[in-house]
Amino acid sequence: MKTFFAEEQAIHDPRMFLSSGAQKPNPEKPERTNRLLAGAKAAGSTIERPRDHGLKPIAAIHTPEYLAFLRTIFERWQRIEGASEEVIPNIHPLARAGSYPASAVGQAGYHMADTACPISADTWLSACWSAWSAVEAAETVLSGARASYALCRPPGHHAFADVAGGFCFLNNSAIAAQHLRSQAKRLVILDVDLHHGNGTQGIFYRRDDVLTVSIHADPIRFYPFFWGYADERGEGPGLGYNLNLPLLRKSGDAEFLEALSAAAERIEAFAPDALVVALGLDAFEGDPFGGLSVTTPGFARIGEAIADMGLPTVIVQEGGYLCDALGDNLTSFLGGFIGAGGAR
Template sequence: MKAFLAEARQAEHYPQHFLVNGVMQPNPETPERIAALKAGALRAGCEMVAPREFGMEAIGAVHTPAYLAFLERAWERWQHIPDAAGAVTPNIHPPHRHAGYPASLVAQAGFHMADASCPIAGGTWQSALWSAWSALSAAEALLGGVQSAYALCRPPGHHAGTDLAGGFCYLNNSAIAARYLQARWPKIAILDVDLHHGNGTQDIFWTDPTVFTASIHCDPRRFYPFFWGYAEEEGEGPGKGFNLNLPLPRGSGDAEFLAALDTALARIEHFAPDALVVALGLDAFEGDPFGGLGVTTGGYGRIGAEIARRLPVPTLLVQEGGYLCPELGDNLTAFLGGSSGSGG
């Protein structure tokens, strides 16, 4: 399997703190994640490939021009604010998305940043671009005839909506790749196995019947992203019935996750996609710092194997969450081994 990574460029992004319970704490979305995930991919037999630049067309097919202009220039503009914090962080938010669009950077940050878990630092824009281009390069490999490919995306993307960052995410790599794949394959399914609900992906495809979105995640009633991820959210208009949320009680382990996966795969099989994008979060692991679910390393092998067995279509694996713990790379190795039939 080919794995796509712009290692140096994707490591440039590192706002060192984010806001938790009103207190600035160390940011767990660190550049060191790259080394752990890369080692796991190499152990699974992946061939590391440098992605290419794609420009902005494919990214602009998902995100709005105003949002992309904000992300590109936010850090530079932030430097002109006296005594500002070390990273762009909002302190005011509009009451709804139909509010006016101000000229103030601080106010634009509140408009385009859902929370204080997506601060923008000096290298954020370039890292986010190369993360998206890694996903696009992997998608291009599928279009070229490769059955499966892995994009080591960092920063991750599934909390980013059309014009909104959140939860360590800036550009929605999975959504961007899915749209790109539609140039050849009209029907795409996105299966999100991250600990947290893929609210940005849901938002992007909310009314779209050509992309089926499914997310297995920790119950949001008391867990991020809190406001999205409930079972009754099914899409709207032409997209109604094309969004599936499977929230799990906190602490759920392999058995519960695999049961939810069976439900998700059955719905995706019924949709009959031409290709599959897996938003591959590894933070549902029992030892992940966020501690929401209890999937084991062996469980990741079984999850990868079941997806590959049930959905033998061109498959793009896009890295989402999964934070530093001794088993992070092993969890990726297990998933990739299971999906390729060599483990799990």
């Protein structure tokens, strides 16, 4: 299996975020890429650099207004007297229809859901290369590979079509899925991150060509709080094409695999042509966010179960934060997936 990653993805280096009102060091650090690269290599994956695919595959998901904002906001922010080093919003609209502010401060509030997605001078470049890694992985599957892995960093599944959030700027999983749509008529995005993929859900919520499925910690007391409930089933043409499987806090391997079995049944009923896996490793029992209790061997069983679905698969990295087992967890997942025949 090939892994796609570009060195530019590591230059985005956010300094802080607010958690429960307190300023804390941002956990989405460049060191994540070193740990994950080591984990991919240990699983026998070969590392390749993606090509620059331009804006077209990104613009297939994100609005031009939002992309213009991401590309220019840091430079504009620096012109504000006394502004912070990184772009961090201090206001959010109660309604987003209608007027659009000209102010950089107003636009930051409009396009940034929370304080966990600070934008620096390097964010746009890193986010683009992260998205291009996902596109390259999709291209590889379109060319006949059974599976590929995109080491996407920054991650993407909290990004909506025109909103950043939760360390995410461009929705890499959605971009990969839309790129696969050039040949695959019916796509599934299976999100196994600790946190609900609210941006991915929002992007496809009214569509019936992409089934979105997410297994995550129950948002009633966990980020992203306002999305990810079991009664969110889609809207309009997309009604019945979204499945959320929230888990109780500290749920472990057995509960996660039970939810994955339910996800597999729904995926089989959709009869898809290909699969995108939004791979979060933060469901791990020792992850700093501490929401679920999946073990390192448990990730191998998750990989095996996904491979058993028998679909051409693009694996897109989402969460999973700095802990001693981060690389081992990726090795376990990829090893389980490959061992079950997912990369044949």
